[in-house]
Structure formats: C-alpha cells, structure tokens
Amino acid sequence: MNALAIKSTIDTVTSLRGREFGAYLTETRYELIRMVRNSSIAIPVLVLPLALYALFVFVIGGEWITKDPGAGIFLFAAFSLMAVTMPAMFGIGVTLAQEREMGLLRLKRAQPAPPAAWVVAKILAGLVLAVVAYAPIAILAVSTGKLALAPGQVISMSAALLIGTIPFTALGLMIGSLTTASAAPGWANVIYLPGCYLSGMFFPLPKSMYWQAPIWPQFHAEQLAMHMAGVTKMQLEPVTMAIATMIGYTVLFAGITIWRLSKKG
C-alpha cells in the first residue's frame, strides 16, 4: 500500500465522519429554525415564567424578599426551573407527537439519517430554548438585586438548572411517544403542573405533604440546584439522592420512549 492510497483512505474516513457530524449539525440547525418560526410554541414558553417571576418578586413577594433573602432564592429557583423545563416538556414532547402523526418519524427511519440525529437535535434545540428562556430571568434577578447569591453560586445554580432539564426532556419525549398530537399538550400539563405545586417548588409545603414531594422530578431538580449553589438552608435531601433519582427518572422515561418508538414508530 503506497502513501497515496493511505492518504486517500484516511481522507475517505474523515470525510465520512465529517458527513455524519454534518448531519447532526444540519438537523439541529433546522430544529432551531423551526422553533423560531413556530412562535406559537416558543412565545408562551419564553414569556410565561419571566412574567410570573416578575409578578411574584416585584408585586406579590416584594416585602417578603426584603425580610428574608432566602425567599428570593426560592422564587428564583422555582421560576427558573419552570423556564428551563417547559421547553423540554412542551417544545420537545408536543413536536415529537406531531411528527409521529405526520409520518415524519417513519420517513426519518427510512432515510439514512443517523439514528440519533433527530433526538440529539431536539434535545439540543430544547436546551438552547431553555437557555433563552432562563437568561432574562437570571439577568432580571441579578440586576435588580433580588437574588442573594455570589456570582459563583449563580453560575453553579444555572448549571444545575440546565442539568435538571434532562429528566424533563426524557419525560417530554415519553409523552410525545405515547400520545397523539392533539392530546400531547393536555397530557404534558396534567403531568407537569401538579408536580410544580406538589413538589413544593412554587410555595413551601405544609409538613403533612412532605411525604409525596419526592415523587415529582421537580423536587429533585430543585434540590440539585440548591446543593450546587450551596444553599444549605433549602437542602432537604442528600445530593446523591437527587442525582440518583434524576438518573432513575431519565432512564425510566427514556426506556419507555425507546420501547414505544421501536414498537410503533
């Protein structure tokens, strides 16, 4: 084998790798473009958490925060978590259900698309949307001094919140794989909203309801945020428990999704 042949083999291999990578990139890019153009999903997901945060921090809870800086952290974590998880639930879950109904998933399986490309694209696009939804809340909180955390803590908490989207992405995919396009938003709400209240994310729970909080993924995502930001006062479970539960939920939801998609497509 001469040097030229070796070079051409290497070129072929690298260009193949590059093509596969290119497919992932193109898929992600168009997924984002679709989200931007499809403002009917994007706008409520982006605006709602920010508006609610502003309402609670400046109007309803203003005095409470001045008295107890912990309340500011609590409200920030709550609405930030809402901001980062809603794109996963509603953006990814609902579009997956739609695409299944459109037959698009069947087409993608038939085409030589890299099998994981569309999932990766959806997850990345969901993450970008999560960042876009989260950034205004973070900027608002920090610039108005309603968040009593050091810059390092804010960064840690931001990272935790983004990691926290993973089980919700899996949950969104599961809903999208199990329901029809018209039912998906309904189911997403039915599963998502009770968790926001019952996990103690929006308001502190009475003691009698503590037992059920760990059922909800929101609880563990918030706990992870509190641990990573080092807010000891609001750490209700060990960090290993929060991580383990989030991994467990992710595996469960993703497992059901894969099982369902492999059966029904």
Added chain:
Amino acid sequence: MNNTNDHRLHALDAVRGFALLLGVAFHAALSFLGGPPGTWFTADNSSNAVLGDAAFVSHIFRMSLFFFIAGYFGRLLYQRLGARSFWANRSMRILIPLVAGWAILSPLISYLWVTGVTKAFGGTLPPMPAMPEDFFPLGHLWFLYQLLLIYVAVIAVRSVIARLDPAQKLRGLVDKAVHGSIRTMAGTFTLGLPLAAALMSLPFWIYWMGIPTPDMTLTPQVPASVGYGTAFVFGWLVHRSSNALTAIAERWFANLVIAFVATGWLLHTMHATPMAAPGLTKTLYALIFGVAVWGWVLGLTGAALRFLSNYSATRRYIADASYWIYLAHLPVVVALQIWVSHWPLSWAVKFPMILVVSFAVLFASYHYLVRPTFVGKLLNGRKYSRKPEPTDPAPSPAAPPPADSVSGGPVAQLRGITKKFGAVTALNSIDIEVRRGELLAVLGPNGAGKSTAISLWLGLIEPDAGSVTLLGGEPQDIARRRGLGVMMQDVEMPKELKVRELVRLAASYYDDPMSVEEALRRAGLESLADRNYGKLSGGQKRQAQFAVAICGRPKVLFLDEPTVGLDVKARAALWTSVRRLLADGCSVVLTTHYLEEAEALADRITVITKGRVIASGSVDDMRALVARRQISCESSLTADDVRGWPGVIEVSKDASKLSITVTDAEGVVRRLLAADTTLGRLEVRQAGLNEAFNELTREAA
C-alpha cells in the same frame, strides 16, 4: 435445524462482549468495597457501598451470560465445522490462550498480589493463609478452563444422546420444551434450580460472592460447574430450537423486570445478613439468586436481540476486542488500583480514572498489537489489516453473504416473505426482486400489501419469515440505506421549513448528494425553493418529497404512489425525471394506482392482491396474459341484445356508444356488422393495462 440469522449473531456477539467488558469494571471496583485487606489485591482508602452493590449486581449474571452465549455459539460451531474441526478450533481459541495466558500472566499477577497486599498491610507482608491441598493459582483465566471442561462433558453427552435418539424424537420434545419455557417464562424461574441446590449445599456461602469463583484449583467445583453448565447447555439448546431466540427477544422486558425485582430482594437481604446459617433465608436466597441470574441472562440477551441486531462497525470492533481485553485486563487494572490506593481522593474520582486508563491501554494494545497480528488471528479467527476498513458488514463468525449489486443482479429482494399484523396476513410468502437499472411497478388494490413490501425494504418492519435484501445487505444497515431514496405515502414534512431547507437536510444524510439546486430543478420546484412547505399545495408537496427522495443520488428509489394529486404537467415532469434516473442506472420501485403510469415507465410489473403476487412480468407479458380485446362503436343495438352472444364477457352502453369486452373479437365484429347496418365508429383495441389489472385482481378475489 440451523436458524442462524446473521443479524442475530451481531446481537449475541454484542452480549458476549458486554459480559466480558463488564468483568473489567467489576474487577476495577473490587478495591473500593471497604472489605478487610487481603481479600483483594489491595484495599483503597476510599470505599463506597453503592459501588459494592453495583459490583454485586454485575457479578450475579456476567459469567452466566457469557456461558449461555458460549453454549449458543458452541453448537453453531459444532454444526458448522463438525467434531474434528471443532476441537481444532477450540484448541486455538481457548486452550492456547489459556496455557499461554496463564504462563505470561500468573508471574505478573503473583508479583502484584505481593506488592498490593504488602502495601495494604502497611509495608509488611502478612503470613499467607493455609491453602487447600489441590491449590492451583488459575486466576481470572479459570473461565477458559471451565469452558473446556464443559465442552468435553456436553459433547460426550451429545454423542450418547445422538446414539439413543436417532429419530430426533426426544430432541424434538426438548426443542419444544425450550421454546415453551421461554415463551411462558417458566424458564426464568426454573433454570436456576440446579444452581440453587448447589449453592444451598455450600457450608460457607457468602452471599456477596454469588457463585464461588473456581479460580484456586483445577478440581471442578460443584456450584460453578452446575451453574455455568446449565447456562451453557441452555444456550446450546436455544441454538437447536428454531424459534427460541425470537421468544427471548419478545420477553426481554418482562425478564428484566423479574431480574430487577429479584435483585432488589437480594440486595435488601444481603444488607441484613451477609452470610446466613442454613435455614429458610439461605434456601430462599439461593432460589431467588437463581431467578435473578436467569432474569438477567434472558432479559439482556433479549434486549440485545431486540435493539442491537443490526450491524454496527463500532460494536463489531468492541466485540472483537473484548476477548483480548478480558484476558489481559487484570494486571493493568490491579496495578492502577495499587498505585492509587493511598491517594487522598474520593473513589468517585479514582474508580472512573482506573476504568478510563485501563480501557485506553487495553484498546490501544488491542488495536496495535493484537488486531493486525497473529494474536488477533488466534483469538478472533481473523487478522485485520491496519488500514481502516470501509464499512464491512461481514458478520463473524458467519460467512459473509455474497453481495451482488452489480450489473443486472438484483439490487433489492424479498424472498419467501410472510408478514402478519395481528390476525391479518399482509404478505403471504411472496418473492419480488428489483434488478439494476429497471423500474418495477407494483400494482394492487388498496390493502394489497404494496406499502408493507416497501416498508420491509426500507427496514421499517421485519418479516415474520423470509429474507429481505437491499443492495446486497440488510436494510437496517445504515450503510445500505445510504443507497436508497424514498417517497412515502401519508408523510407530512415540517411546515415551518422552506423547500430548499428540506432538501438540504435530506442531502446531509448522504455521501455524495446532488446539489440542492439540481434536486429542485429535477423536481420542477425552482420557483418554489424559498416557500415554506406548509404553504405548498398538495401536488407541490409531493414534488418537494420527490426532491427529498432523489437528492442523495440513490441507487434504489422507492416511490409509493408518487403522483397522487399532481396536475398533468407536474406528472409529466416527474416522469421525465424518473426516466433520467433510470438512464443513470438507478433502480426504481413504484407503487401506483395510475396504470398509465406503470405502462409509461415500467420495465416490469408485479401485481399483488391480498398479500400474494398474482402476476409478474413485462408490460407486454401482462397484456398478453389477458388476451382480451375491447370493441367500441355507435350502434342502435342495446346492451341486452349483445350480452348473450358467444365470446362476449361484458357490455355497457353509454348514450349511443356501445363498449364490449370480448375474447373473440373477429366473431363478435362480424355479428355486430350483420345485426346493425347503421353501425359506426367501430374500434377494436388491445385491452389496456387497466383492464388487465382489473381482470387479474378480480380473478384472485
């Protein structure tokens, strides 16, 4: 009976590789368990109970899984090679690695043992505990020794049975029992019984150890021989049974659920008492241990069959590497464990580090020292050249199927395909093939099975029986699918994307796509390139889908009802494009209701009705098959006048125009002219494909 489908072997290879690599992780975890020093080479200063539990769980099933797969491949090899070559092959792959591996590794391992234990005891080597009389430091290569023992025993028993049961009656019953035990899941609960009995009889059974490892003696140990022997024999029998693998694949989830539940109970009980006196708990523990073993073995094998059946170059590589890696891993892993054991770091850092470094070293040694050399040939039966190979789907140990996709050979085939959906048989043992550069039209009424046939070729569904070939391989293989283009029915593309973007996205999947502009031009869409898909008319959407289908310069193009909703001009443009693709050597499979489309484009036509091929041939063949002709004329005769005439099959009258389908055109024309002297506009023509098609499908109905 030999039921070795190549794609199943891919899955089983993956399972074997997984079991071996899991062993590396298991050994890497053993210094972090917090046990007393002296039980393993070294004891790390950071330990973790969860890691201990994880190691225990992996240890429940990893070797049983290995022996189960070894049994399956054992029989496969025995059937394929015959007794003499089988033993020659096993000597090369098992006996030589055992002897050579032991000779090389055991001094290293002894040295590491002394070093590690000395370090763990703070610098002084403690006195060695008393060894049994038949002590022999077999080390982690015990599994090869055990495997050889089992080969000898099983093949001896096999030859006795073959003599006693010449008509295969007994063995037929066993095959049924094997299949039934998997289907009903009775096997999950009963296959562990012999092992449970052996474990119960152990005077000192530490739960954590599972099946005591027979690594200190050459004398066969009862629990290991019984447990791994059962696994091997069942694997052997699964290979005998024609449909046992399918049943395993179907029950993967249920078996894993059982494995989870049983394992949960084991963990819970073990935490309470790590080693119990004989009694109810020990008995129950042994029984449930057996259930856990088989839940994992059948569940993991089933899951692999379900999800990892397609060929993957990466998995193939890892599976090939796993044997070497397992043989060579222990000194590497242990040396790292000893090195880091006193570092003031958490196990959560050290354990992953050991894994990463070990695997890096072991994979590198495989890639450069084993794969391209005689060692690789010895271990895996195959020496790879060092240059990266193009995606080679040749499965191992199966022989590569001849892939003939060049000049005139079939580019896509369905052979003996049966596919059922519940009680409905969509396809009933059909054979269809598409040759290079031809257009095959598949005709049939709704629900005939046309789209099912296409879905099989696209790899979307799998047949219940028969084989599907696309470009010389399996359609699930993505490398094959890079040669296809597809336009499906009932598919909507994302409405927010522009036509140009849809084509660009599809083109990104292919190796050598045409330019987006070219694809748009061929589909007649240049003027609509920047319009959102959602704003296109129905016909324009089909054109956009056509552009998506052809943009990758496919070798085979599947068009499922492509021209529904197109206007005359767009349809003609699409036909022109299809002809051009054919001229370039592309093969096309077209399903259609528009018979003129088939007549205009097809080289061959296959008619399907109710899941069967009822006719197949060229357009002319089809016409000749039904030698009927159509007479039309303007006449004062009524339909009833003509209906009874000999040679007349069907008559209809529309205003003054009489249409008659006949078998004897000359006779009927003569009689018409005689009966009606005013008759005009007489026309006799060959029945079009339309009629032929109706005729064919009516006869089948």
